Amino acid sequence: MTGRILHVVTNVGHYDDPEHPTGLWLSELTHAWEVFAEHGFEQTIVSPAGGPVPLEPRALKFPNIDRTAKRWLGGLERMALLERTASPDEIDASEFDAVYFTGGHAVMYDFPDSAGLQRIAREIFESGGVVSSVCHGYCGLLNTRLSDGSLLISGRCMTGFSWREEKLARVDRLVPYDAEAEAKRRGARYTRAALPFVPFTVSDGNLVTGQNPGSAKATARAVVARLAQIRSAQ
Template sequence: MSPRILHVVTNTAHFDDPSHATGLWLSELTHAWEVFEQHRFEQTIISPAGGYVPLDPRSLKFPAKEKTAEAWLADPARMALLGDTPRASEVKAADFDAVYFAGGHGAMYDFPDNTDLQRLTREIFEAGGVVSAVCHGYCGLLNTRLSDGSLLLDAREITGFSWLEEKLALVDKLVPYDVEKQSRERGASYQKAKLPFAPFTVADGTLITGQNPASAKETAERVAELLATLEPGR
């Protein structure tokens, strides 16, 4: 049986200020999807509320550089996967070997406090599966507690979109919180690349995180490498 990947994407279409649109950073999904597709993994996309997945308009400005995103946009069947996603509450953790949280600033809003996402993450992690996130996807890990009550991030080495990158992206006045700071407050050993926006990933056992959009492919590759060492279909 091929490993089964659960992709998690946001339903949030704007910042607190409705005039500033956000959503899924498309290439963070498409780069990972391509890597997993090449490994012939089974893949499913869900969202916290189910249904339509908005795309961050800024993530669509780089089609020449993001070939996987460009190809996805041109494929009606692929786009349909984002038109009507299953709700997190409808999904069973036992059906998957790994969860991959894609980012985009929308994830800052509907990932952290969704109890169904927390359940899926906890159960996949405690069953020996892989938990992964890229960029703002790690917002989905902030409040996840394990069965013993401890925070998943406590004493774990991780990365994710940095506060410096928020400033350089000119959104530090728009974001609802500093997720780098929040992760540290939950006990995480947060790490980041020496240069902002450079590819950077961190693996701590079966927890794998990538810092920014440029890290999506590398994050997925490390997930695939780890899954090859685990028994699929637990």
């Protein structure tokens, strides 16, 4: 399959308290990237401000890091992609088949109110493409409105990092808001796995979402499957 995927990453490097660093949860990018590459997709990375992307320190330590993420860390070419990400105004949404919002707690700060990211998601969705997210990536969809003024996630089934998982990760006092509650408040039909931190993905038409870091591969595969369905129907 040929086509193009747009990955969305953060530019934020810490919580409200600068003494607590955060950033991109690297495996959420690398796992999906690997799946899309296996299916022949061209891939581009964008961030709200463009430029460098900080990495979540906890994602780079055992047991969170794996061979895929290590390969990125050890590759100058791949790491360079995270030093020169595109800004939204450089992106023509019509050139992409799907957008994939990565996570890490940092995205809770710079994803929700990015007009550029909202434009990209809206244009891809309304042109019949796939909008997807994993973990906290759904924060980038909280305020995204379609051309008719309705919220993209309103009335649609979806998932994302749960409040229960925030508590178990011991960051519930650091995060700026409860993303699960905010999604529900906007009319999303939020659901989650029975157990925390297990892979869980929800597809509702052209909206595909994954609950946590362990869901990245399954989410990417669901995006690929949905794109195949779209193409077969054309």
